[in-house]
Amino acid sequence: xxxxxxxxxxxxxxxxxxxxxxxxxxxxxxxxxxxxxxxxxxxxxxxxxxxxxxxxxxxxxxxxxxxxxxxxxxxxxxxxxxxxxxxxxxxxxxxxxxxxxxxxxxxxxxxxxxxxxxxxxxxxxxxxxxxxxxxxxxxxxxxxxxxxxxxxxxxxx
Numbered sequence: 001x002x003x004x005x006x007x008x009x010x011x012x013x014x015x016x017x018x019x020x021x022x023x024x025x026x027x028x029x030x031x032x033x034x035x036x037x038x039x040x041x042x043x044x045x046x047x048x049x050x051x052x053x054x055x056x057x058x059x060x061x062x063x064x065x066x067x068x069x070x071x072x073x074x075x076x077x078x079x080x081x082x083x084x085x086x087x088x089x090x091x092x093x094x095x096x097x098x099x100x101x102x103x104x105x106x107x108x109x110x111x112x113x114x115x116x117x118x119x120x121x122x123x124x125x126x127x128x129x130x131x132x133x134x135x136x137x138x139x140x141x142x143x144x145x146x147x148x149x150x151x152x153x154x155x156x157x
Contacts, residue, residue, distance in 0.1 A: 105117060
């Protein structure tokens with residue numbers, strides 16, 4: 001199976017979620033199922049069915065996270081060579097042609113979250129940025145058309 005790149009921070013977030021699911025959420029749902037069973041007839045017990053459905057979600061998420069971590073190639077950005085070019089894990093400050101400034105970190109697919117400024121290495125903007133350096137201008141094909149960005153700074157945090 002293909003290994004997926006992930007930053008150290010992304011792997012830690014997945015491990016923390018896995019720990020919470022196993023140590024808090026799983027025992028809570030088991031308790032809820034046991035409590036719902038005590039209410040009698042299971043065929044018409046909505047609490048029981050809801051708890052079982054929630055248990056299925058938790059178990060599925062645990063398996064998903066374990067698989068992601070097993071297939072992850074954890075990359076420590078701080079140990080990468082400081083070349084000044086955009087690479088996996090780099091944090092990039094951009095300025096668009098209309099003067100808007102944004103900051104993105106190039107991360108793995110499993111940890112991407114645009115609201116937090118984390119863009120997937122496979123996204124169109126990350127693919128356009130990789131290999132470029134401070135001062136370069138990149139054109140990105142966006143749904144609304146081509147957008148141009150100037151790379152203001154590249155950091156390896």
